[in-house]
Amino acid sequence: MYSIFEQEIREILEPKQIKKDEKLEKHTTFRIGGPADFFVIPKSADEVKQIIKLCMENHTDYFILGNGSNLLVGDKGYRGVILHIGSGMDSLEFAANEEGRTIVTAGAGISLAKLAKEIGKRGLTGFEFAGGIPGTLGGAITMNAGAYGGEIKDCIVSATVVNQNGDILTLTKEQLQLGYRESIIQKEPYIVVEAKFEFEKGQVEEIQGKMAELNKQRREKQPLEFPSAGSTFKRPEGHFAGKLIMDAGLAGYQVGDIKVSEKHCGFVVNVGKGTAADVRKLMDHVRDIVYEKYQVKLDPEVRMIGEF
Numbered sequence: 001m002y003s004i005f006e007q008e009i010r011e012i013l014e015p016k017q018i019k020k021d022e023k024l025e026k027h028t029t030f031r032i033g034g035p036a037d038f039f040v041i042p043k044s045a046d047e048v049k050q051i052i053k054l055c056m057e058n059h060t061d062y063f064i065l066g067n068g069s070n071l072l073v074g075d076k077g078y079r080g081v082i083l084h085i086g087s088g089m090d091s092l093e094f095a096a097n098e099e100g101r102t103i104v105t106a107g108a109g110i111s112l113a114k115l116a117k118e119i120g121k122r123g124l125t126g127f128e129f130a131g132g133i134p135g136t137l138g139g140a141i142t143m144n145a146g147a148y149g150g151e152i153k154d155c156i157v158s159a160t161v162v163n164q165n166g167d168i169l170t171l172t173k174e175q176l177q178l179g180y181r182e183s184i185i186q187k188e189p190y191i192v193v194e195a196k197f198e199f200e201k202g203q204v205e206e207i208q209g210k211m212a213e214l215n216k217q218r219r220e221k222q223p224l225e226f227p228s229a230g231s232t233f234k235r236p237e238g239h240f241a242g243k244l245i246m247d248a249g250l251a252g253y254q255v256g257d258i259k260v261s262e263k264h265c266g267f268v269v270n271v272g273k274g275t276a277a278d279v280r281k282l283m284d285h286v287r288d289i290v291y292e293k294y295q296v297k298l299d300p301e302v303r304m305i306g307e308f
């Protein structure tokens with residue numbers, strides 16, 4: 001079915017950048033997900049452009065994967081191409097603008113942990129919130145990731161994206177339409193390849209101290225010892241999803257090896273060989289019970305793809 005596509009993709013990428021029937025459980029923090037027909041690892045915006053063009057011409061579905069830390073992939077996997085924007089596209093540059101402020105330009109595949117560390121090391125403040133979020137920059141922009149009072153929206157200047165025609169566009173912060181866990185990237189078929197940020201000068205020790213403190217808080221409050229995709233549901237207005245779930249008596253509620261964490265009820269964790277079907281079953285039950293008890297609708301924060 002894919003023979004022409006495969007031939008053509010092999011003309012764009014090196015063999016080590018292409019995997020067939022790659023198990024996606026290896027690429028999600030939930031450790032769940034069946035095989036992708038193709039798993040490709042571009043190293044540049046130009047390669048991204050060429051792969052998208054090929055997928056469009058061949059009417060082949062594709063999905064952009066960062067670190068898979070906000071993702072539930074179906075047990076039967078994904079029919080089409082997974083484009084993994086990760087360490088192959090993790091460039092990083094620092095430069096001063098005319099006002100003497102530092103502009104950081106980073107590839108979409110860089111991990112937030114590395115980016116936060118490098119920014120902090122240079123005595124720049126405003127990105128400490130992101131150091132413990134286990135995603136890539138591209139995923140964080142898509143989700144407008146945030147924590148401890150900070151979010152991507154606070155510090156981003158612009159993002160460079162590839163559209164489905166293969167054009168490279170620069171979207172300003174306003175054009176990115178960043179809101180609570182949402183952005184234009186979720187609504188339009190844009191692929192983030194790079195982004196610019198601006199930061200104030202601060203004190204290295206203070207910045208590093210703050211990051212260490214936030215990571216300590218994460219370790220104390222979140223079930224980081226188990227695979228998960230972070231907060232399963234978005235925060236409903238005026239409430240906290242975790243508290244509603246706890247008050248509904250669902251702490252420790254389990255379907256197969258998938259469980260509502262007792263440490264933090266906002267997290268659904270994989271305590272063994274959990275399946276995507278079990279995660280969905282558990283999420284449906286939690287949503288129904290919370291609605292029955294409190295008439296509050298829980299919307300998933302976790303994105304779902306593939307065949308379940």
Ligand SMILES: Cc1cc2nc3c(=O)[nH]c(=O)nc-3n(C[C@H](O)[C@H](O)[C@H](O)COP(=O)(O)OP(=O)(O)OC[C@H]3O[C@@H](n4cnc5c(N)ncnc54)[C@H](O)[C@@H]3O)c2cc1C
Pocket residue numbers: 029063064065066067068069070071085108132133134135136137138139140141142143144145146147185190191192193222224228229230231303
């Ligand atoms: C233990 C744990 C703690 C977490 N804590 C937080 C937290 O404090 N705050 C928070 O906001 N989130 C948190 N998360 C969720 C998650 O880490 C973030 O949403 C993160 O930004 C997702 O990045 P990713 O690279 O893993 O994206 P993925 O999960 O790979 O993808 C998420 C979405 O982004 C899209 N995407 C990814 N890269 C690109 C790209 N380059 N171009 C276009 N689209 C792209 C994907 O198609 C998908 O729709 C946590 C997750 C875990 C497991």
